[in-house]
Amino acid sequence: MSTEDIEVRRSQRRRRTVSARREGDRVVVLIPASMSRAEERVWVARMVDRLKAGERRRRPSDVDLMSRATELSERYLGGHARPRSIRWVTNQRSRWGSCTPSDGSIRLSDRLQGMPTYVVDYVILHELAHLLVGGHNRDFWTLLRSYPKLERARGFLDGVALAKGIDVSDADDDVEDASA
Template sequence: MDIEGLREAIGAGRVEIRRSKRRSKTIGSLLEGETIVLVLPWRYPVRGNEAQLASLITRLEKKIGSVRAGALDLEQRCRDLTARYFADDVLPASVRWVGNQHTLWGSTTSVTREIRISDRLRFAPPWVLDAVLVHELAHLRVLDHGPRFRALVAAYPQYDRAQDFLAGFSAGQEWSRSARTA
């Protein structure tokens, strides 16, 4: 995006500028619906810094594009896993990667049928990602981790192996964090 594109996007409401008295130096960016929101320090001048803001938006748009493409892959995986391991056609309303899950591998909101998968799994072996998706898909059918839930996830043949992998991965991450702070 160039400076003229930035001005046009602001005028059309595709980009919103918000000021924050809490920010002193950094610029934040986020996506709300289809609107890119730039959160600027209260005294940050837009004029004179338009090239920097346009560059930030370009980077964010690339990231959004890759996240959306990844979400489509997750949705297809969920359709495939549902067809293979569940005797119904219950599908999530959305499945997406998130960067704010540091202790969970995935989470499901049963009311909205949304599944979120930690981006720590982006480079995990496919069978591990599938096990996490099967786990979250099972939560669309059963809320707790009781016998019915365990029977559903047991249908995935590598579920226990994936749990072992994730336990080792978590231990390695914890060890790495403690080694850096020591």
């Protein structure tokens, strides 16, 4: 990151804390006005690194997605779901993810980027389960039942969809309720 991408704001009110946030393409680092230039350089570098690390966690690369999918399949599906590819896509406006079992590909809507990790994990796991079971029948939901944040993640996505006016409901969700 070049220095023109970083803005340092000094505050008379700030005594000890340092924080950083992204404003558009720029990183803004907030520091106490009393901080020396040497301390500023150290803290700016530290805070930019922290901000980037957080962004990588919230917006994993396609390679990171494959690693995560493998880990989730091992943990919750006994390693039986083995995708050949998993990637972000920009053309899914009415669903969070999709998969093609015949070629083992999984696609995740880029709208998931920045959402909590447990939500992205749920969508990955949901699509992994579709590699094993088509549709949203009882067998499908039984596969997902072991994910501890299943209901929380589904509620989060339902809330986002409602707030944005998106209909992303599963066509046969009632099957899940019948098996509970």
